[in-house]
Amino acid sequence: MSTSELTDQRTGRPEEIKAVPVRRPGRWIAAFIVLVIAASIIRSVVTNKRFEWHVVGQYLFDSRILHGVLVTLELTVLSMIIGIVLGVILAVMRQSPNPIVSGGSWVYIWFFRGTPLLVQLLFWYNIAALFPSIDLGIPFGPSFIHAHANTLITPLAAALLGLGLNEGAYMAEIVRAGIISVDEGQTEAAQSLGMTRLMTMRLIVLPQAMRVILPPTGNETISMLKNTSLVSVIAYTELLYSAQQIYDVNYQTIPLLIVASIWYLVMTSIAYVGQYFIERRFGRGFTRAQQGSMRARWLSFRGPEKVT
């Protein structure tokens, strides 16, 4: 008996089709297995006395740790600003038809990506051993500022120089990837309209390149949050160093490293949220697949959702 022959006795209209969602037992079984594994891991971690969770709770909001969190955030934000600005400049220089300019940019990127960040930090911090005094002015000419290296380059300046200049080299490659991802036709059209190279870059290419630059940049920022822990080798008081200062005295190494890790996780998670909103803003008008709201995607557990 075909369904089209069924009619509702009362109204005479065809009966509504009893559409049952496709049963997907595999999804439910897989979900169950993942939840069971997660629950057993969480349980073994939470009930394990050797983690000394009471010590973790004791130091989680310690003033030294909170100060360390603030310093880490400060270092991350400032180094990323320096890195991004420098990265854009270097990437544009790399695209220059002038071989000296693009070569200079290449040498910078090669050097700062080719040496370990730890070594760079140590060099900036101990720069007075190589250049006891620094003169700023016209090269091979008169100098306007003359200062002792350690007063001009404070520990904070050394940390920012080390982190920022290194980040600039990595960002330069990311920005270059974004620039070359923009179709050449855009540049040609801009040139045919009479725009200069710099105008083209600023108004046409870079705004379109943002979509490709943003996910790796978010990655770099999250990476930078952790890289700031390297400044503990130049005795700068950020989060990891603060935790080390505490456990050097009370020998509670593991609980304090957990405290530091929890704070790094919190800061990283906030960065995730920020990145999501920024990407959505710059990805407008590109792909419809990303337009569905998060709620719709989670509720598609039962079956494929309707395209709204």
Added chain:
Amino acid sequence: MRKRFVAALSVLCALAVVGCGSSSSSTSSSGASGATSSSSSGGTATSASANASVVKLVPASIKSKGTLTVASDASYPPDEFIASDGHTVIGMDPDLMKALGAIMGLKVKVVNQTFDSIIPGLAAGKYNVGASSFTDTKEREKTVDFVTYLTAGESFFTKTSGGTTVSGLSDLCGRTVAVEKGTTEETDANTQSGKCTKAGKAKVTVLSFPDQNGANLALSSGRAQLGFADSPVAEYQVKKSNGTFKIVGPSIANAPYGLAVAKDSGLTTPLLSALQVLMKNGQYKAILTPWGIEAGAIANPKINGAIS
């Protein structure tokens, strides 16, 4: 299609096997530097032979293993440092431990670990003995047991040209001092800083570095005015610096060095007896003299002999 898949799979398997093979052959013990060393000759310690009465005191679990694992932070010449071959730990502490091990009928393996990870590592059972110029303090005796074997003070050193002078801890107010993380010098400098601020004077800026080399570099680059380390170490630095550094002020806070062992390890009694044997047959002095530390020799080793 199938042939290519099988070829790719076999290449991956081969790589995995090579990867596993190389990682298992690099028998590195855990820790930041991870450099292990075989018990090879260093210094001029004459080899001792096992003493039956001492061998009886060694706990069965260690006797069956036949090897004593010793942790040292090899950035502290002449007490412990890396030989010119790049991985063997040599110095007064390894020499002493090898002689003690020989008397106890055990082989000795010296591993290089960062200083502030050794005491937590002993408590966690990763090593048997910590021989790293540990000052025996009441605070540390809460976590580990000590067998005293030397007496040493703390000394200040500074740059010969343009350095500063101090005559004791009270002169530190308002100065910058570079120390190694986790040392008694770090604690003493921080305590003095508290005393300075209480007396209305400027605090002591304490720069703590992961190893003594970082502290020495900070001193030579002018980030710190003073270095502060154990007297034998400070004297060795000055000697090796060919006139760059000099000792200032007298050595203070003479305190015993102790070999650290985990509580209830059963090693305190055999180590003490072995040490007494070395002192009686003159080998103890013979080990200290080549490193220039004979002035710190003691006559009565003790278990947990902290004086502060």
